[in-house]
Amino acid sequence: MKLYTSNRAPNPRRVRWFMAEKGIEDVEIVDVDLLKGEHRAPDYIARAGVAQAPALTLDDGTTVTESIAICRYLEALHPEPNMFGRDPKETAVIEMWTRRAELLCATPLMLAVRHGHPALAALETQVPEVAANNRAAGERSLKLFDRRLADSPWLGADRITIADGVLFIGMEFARLVRFAIPEELGHLGRWQAAMRERASAGAGA
Ligand SMILES: N[C@@H](CCC(=O)N[C@@H](CS)C(=O)NCC(=O)O)C(=O)O
The missing domain is CATH 1.20.1050.10 (Glutathione S-transferase Yfyf (Class Pi); Chain A, domain 2)
Structure with a gap:
């Protein structure tokens, strides 16, 4: 899995925060420089579907964007500590x-x-x-x-x-x-x- 992310930007930071809380380390981090417009490159948009970070690309090629959707996916893979609710x-x-x-x-x-x-x-x-x-x-x-x-x-x-x-x-x-x-x-x-x-x-x- 690869997480396309950008330091300081708040939506990518949510995912990094979530991964840190859960101790998730098996995701490759790929830095995207938003201020240089790297998220507007055609290959980025073709992969992510939107010119925004974060984006999580799975091993089968599926890309998930939206920080909360990414966190939910990671929670399903790493249920503990629970961050979205137990009942x-x-x-x-x-x-x-x-x-x-x-x-x-x-x-x-x-x-x-x-x-x-x-x-x-x-x-x-x-x-x-x-x-x-x-x-x-x-x-x-x-x-x-x-x-x-x-x-x-x-x-x-x-x-x-x-x-x-x-x-x-x-x-x-x-x-x-x-x-x-x-x-x-x-x-x-x-x-x-x-x-x-x-x-x-x-x-x-
Ligand atoms: N609802 C999306 C928002 C994603 C978003 O707006 N990301 C910002 C960085 S915090 C971005 O990529 N902005 C690029 C731009 O506006 O050109 C999420 O939660 O991931």
Whole structure:
């Protein structure tokens, strides 16, 4: 298997984070330089179907894109430690928090960086209002996660799951535009410190 990935880019970093949490090492890492446009090369698009990273190419030639789909595939191959849920209720709750993390926080913060950081001008026609609106949307969602983390050590379950990775990496990427969790959101701050202490925090960064 080959994982086409790009250091620092948040969606590829999700997969690298997930692999680090699971101790998966039997995947060849192929670096794709997004800022040089390597993901737009015809052979890359022919393989992946989209000009995006990450992409996982299996030994039979099938290519899977979408970071969460890749993580689900890897979970099926390496079930422990479980990151997507062990029974119907747990799976649904983890999925709920994963989607909330992605849709309410990580995606808006990624758009804030994409439209707001000069380095990303290579990939995007930047619109300052898009950066500002998305940053505000991402920041508005933080109280929801802080309330959840007041009652639960981790976002999706009583152990670390994919939901934590999605929220954490979205926020880490937004440090490029000086995003920081407000001090009054102490539960979120405690959780972020715990996430940063893990060996997985540096994977793909
Ligand atoms: N929904 C996809 C998003 C993939 C994506 O947008 N990847 C970015 C890097 S974080 C990319 O390849 N961007 C290239 C471009 O916009 O030209 C996933 O979760 O994998």
